[in-house]
Amino acid sequence: MDAKTILGSALNVSRRDVLQGAAGAAATAGLFRAVEPREAKAFAYSPYPTDDELVTVPTSCAHNCGSRHMLVAHKKGDVIVRLSTDDGRYQGPQGGFGYDTEEMPQLRACLRGRSYRSRLYSAERLLYPMIRVGERGEGKFKRASWDAALDYVAGKMLDLKQKHGPHALLDQSYAGASYGVLHKSDQIEGLLGRFLGMFGCRTSSWSVPSYQATTFSSRMTFGTIEDGNEDDTFAHSKLIIMWGWNPAYTFHGGNTFYYMRLAKQRGCRFVLVDPQYSDSASAYDAWWIPIRPATDAAMMAGMAFHIFTNNLQDQDFINRFTQGMDAGTMPQWAQGGESFKDYILGTRDGQPKTPEWASAICGVPASDIVKLADLYARTKPAALKASWAPGRNSNGEQYNRMAAALQAMTGNIGKLGGCAEGVGKAWHAEGVAYPYDEFANVWYASIKSDRWAHLVLNYPNLKREEIGLWPRSDNLDGVIPNVRGIFWQGSNWFNQLPNINKQIEAMKKLDLVVCNDSTITPSGLYADVLFPVATHFERHDVALPWYKGHYYIHRPKVIQPLGESKTDFQIYTELAHRLGFGERYNPRASREYFHHDDAVDEAYLAAWWEKVQHHQGADISWEEFKARGTYKFKLPRPHVAFQDQIEKGIPFQTPSGKIEILSTQLAQVTDWTRTAWGHPIPAIPKWTEPFESLNHAEKRAEHPFHLITPHPRWRTHSIFNNIPWLRETYEQEVTINAADAKGLGIRTGDTVEVYNARGRMVLPAYVTERVMPGVVVVHEGAWLDLDGDGVDRAGNPDVLTLDEPSPAGGFAYNTILVNLRKTDLNHRPGWDQLATSRAHVFRRST
Incomplete structure (x- = not known):
């Protein structure tokens, strides 16, 4: 019997059956008393307060995720029961429910921010000071009083400084979950750096994991990292090239x-x-050009060759605004030297950087390289958005510098709808509410942050260039720091720095590890002291936009801090008092600040708002800003980086006053070992072979796959990894091309071991055509979970990454050769497999 017959039989109900059923029902109804209809009141989460029973408080997200948008907390008493986001009512007098315009769009939070209640009240929430009682990393702690924990840390600090000098304590602060104008974790302006600087014992970390190669490129090329447009300018582009970017x-x-x-x-x-x-390619119906990882600069050189040889460059722009693009723009001191055009045409080295030459390296057909170069050169205005991910490779700075050369040679810099990014910092926020004094960034040594473990394990038998030791002008220059303790603030380095197993070995040699956090993280399990930090819902502050966005969002103290949580500012102020400089560190506060912070924080923030009024023209009072919840600036024109340089002839902030394709600074270095980079870097952009790639036959024989580690949608680095809602929706997995998987006998859902000489991890496979052959993908940020043999059961790719520095300081997160195989090793997921939702069930398995 076919399906149609079965269906017809099932539905073949006669009129007599219906009538008999109706009569029976009527007879039965006569046996019972009629019931008046009543409104259904049941709800899945009971009791559930209605809107009129709740207090609504506008605030924002606080994380290092690309933007900080509005969250609206709905609370009953001192408990947040749900979160919503901007609906147009917080834009000021012109706003109202549903208000949303191109000039003033709603600042809507993403799924990560909307899930924050689960993080605020999570089982991993750190609520009390804790002191380690087991072996480091064993995760055994005892609850301590604040006095005991603070006394212990202050005593150890004094002891380490006396025994080992001003280098002994390493500042490993980062933006993390503590980022506002007052409660700030930041490598340069942050509370921890100021605290350790005043104490007189601080080794700093100078490199930014996300975009250090890009930072280097922007500073060498433009003289600033503020090379970005505000994103409303994208609406005016005729072509957008998303190079390694998934918005x-x-x-x-x-x-x-x-x-x-x-x-x-x-x-x-x-x-x-x-x-x-990526999903962005799908959303915008983009032309997808798959490229071998770490070969982007070669493809860009092939594009430049086509543009030069077909005379498609904007020669007038080149002549007026660039240095070193061609022979005609070489400075007097470099006459006769190699220009960028010389390199591209092969004038000096005999190797023209043709599309065919580039194709052999990057795996993109030469015809596609030509097509893209032609499209980019002929379309005006065009935005080549050179995102950070390809720069997170060995020699990643050359990709960013090559991109800047393409942007300049096509005349797309300083033009509405064009693009000079780069780093992409745009509108400049007024970022610091506490006193920015001479101790704001005092350090006695500064090293590249991913080389701290190498330093600790090899001290004192290493050279300054091995650790990226920043040059100084005093008697401490060149002195290798003897780091004996680490302070973590706003950071979970075991999920953000490479070569985790090497870091764990280094941790065993330290005398003090202090972790400030609101959540017990894998890094925190290796600390000696855990300080519970209030979340941004539990302290008063103002949210800055991330590195774009021209607005501020007020962050009131929505609820009182849970447990015994304190703010970072309270913790460092109290430590400073115990160490003898509390009044200098926090001049507005008395010793009571540790217990009563509201009035002090209010005073700092109100004074900060006066700077915003005077320096940036904010036209409302502090009280009105607090009542409104947000303030968005109306710019006189779309913010385009370097528009004044191009239209008004204002010099660029480089030594030459021009866009330096030939870097004056790099060309004039005489001793590379006395730079922070430590290794030679070409003065013009050049393709440079990475330390491992799919083009290395010998390495590829043992490890035939190139692993890349993009940012996930469901985490901010490692933040939100423990949120059940998000883990039910997205699984931590290794994405494998269908042809590669077939050769290995792997299907979607199989447990796979990914490994190389540095480590091993276990996670499920996802087989698809959405990644090119030879490449596998594991999103960064999964919380480390090591078994007894050192195998990570959660899928953290940084057990496989190499901490070898790229010459300009970039992190090589995406330069990883690996192998993979099906395995019976234990994979310990979490909510992604233990809960009912399984996203991969709805995908096509291959």
């Missing part, structure tokens, strides 16, 4: 996706250059 997952400013959607509606064409086909 569906990683925003690069407020409302990025909104403005790019406007561009699409207005006819903009999109291109994605990336080893994997």
